Amino acid sequence: MNQKSQIFAHTDPYAVSDYVNQYVGSHSIRLLKGRDSKSSLNHRNFGGLDLCRISYGDSVRVTSPGLETCYHLQLLLKGHCLWRGNGLEHYFAPGELLVINPDDRAELTYSEECEKFIVKLPSVIIDSACNELNWQKPSGGIRFPPRHSLQQLNGFINLLGLVCDEAEHNMSMTLVAEHYTKIIATKLLETLSSNVSRKGFVEGNPCFERVVQFIEENVKRSISLEQLAELALMSPRSLYTMFEKHTGTTPMNYIRNRKLECVRACLSNPTTNIRSITEVALDYGFLHLGRFAEKYRSTFGELPSDTLSRHKMKCIDSRESSLSSLF
Missing domain, CATH: 1.10.10 (Arc Repressor Mutant, subunit A)
Structure with a gap:
């Protein structure tokens, strides 16, 4: 995004935060070092999307109570960002994408040099794309895992670049903007794992x-x-x-995704006796364990060891519950 879309340059971070609350998403900020920080913000509305490039210029803690009717796609450009949500946490690095679902509470801690590109995507656009694909939307709404690597999302970064170029053009046409928005929603549904059937x-x-x-x-x-x-x-x-x-997708990608989903179901099932992740992976034909772990993480937003850890905790909780019922 260029100077045409620049709203603030080297400005009070709380002024930037007020603007973000109005146009991008409800949140609150707290400067961690309390010095005279200078924030910058670019913003464009394009075909129902809000496109935002933001930097606070200091270590900042951002708390969001939930975005209600929209998704946030947050691409880290510089620095790092600690995300906490749903009982999990992860340090996002440049090239990683954070997806915040509607109603998901989130706590983010930006480093001083942190800079993000944010896409605010109304949930009705995702729902509409799902209906056009004739896929079954869950009653509780469509949800994506939080963590993704852009290296695994073929063509997505180029798509965002095209959208930004169109958004910066003074003569952008409404119909063109709507087509791009639909493409982004469809790309997310077809590329990211989700709870859609x-x-x-x-x-x-x-x-x-x-x-x-x-x-x-x-x-x-x-x-x-x-x-x-x-x-x-x-x-x-x-x-x-x-x-x-x-x-x-292709037949072979479909098969691989089904294998990954079966591995995840196995690792998540507290009634399954799992001796090792390697054994489960090999059972489903994943012979290269390094590539398996990376593909698993890009698909589900976590490593297979993270899934297995929750599996073990469920087993412990189940045993403790059974023991407590005896007394």
Whole structure:
């Protein structure tokens, strides 16, 4: 974002905070060092999005009670930011993306040099994209994991760059802005893991249903593209087209994602006796454990060891509950 969108430059951080409360999201700030800090802010509204580039110029603690009807996509550009939310915490570094869901409380601690690019995305836009994809939206609303690496989100940073260029143009057209907004919402739904069910596409398509059923029944095995094409009675190219239409991804990516989801379900299940993450990963065909851990983190926003730690805590709580019931 350039000078056309600059609202504040080297200004009182509380003035910047007041502006953010009005246009970007409800929050409060507290300067940790209490000195004369200088904050900067760029802001543009574009097709229902609010685009914001912000730096407070000091160590600042930001507390948000929840954004109610919108998502915040916060891309760290410089410095670092400690995020706390939902009983978890993580130091975000440049190139990492934080997603704050509607109604999620969050506490953020910015370093002095911290600079962020923020996209405020109304939840109705995500809901609309989900409906157009014919996917099933959960009754409690669509939710994404908080942590993501832009290296794993193919093309997303370029998409944001195009949106900023359009937003800075004085003659940006409303219809163009709406198309870009829809693309961002669809990209998030198709790229990030979420609690959305994609089963809506299966209905009315026996061929696709048959292929998906085969994958579910053989998810622990190695499945080739040729096997699926033969099962579907179509060429590999046609198979790619069918999966792109119904899932927004390739057949092999779909299989990998299902394997990852099964691993996560196993690691999260307090009734499952898990000896090691390696054993579970190998059971689902992940032979390169380093790449498995990185893909798991980019998909679910945490390492498999984090999931397993919660699994163990659930087991301990369950045993303690059972013991207490005896007395």
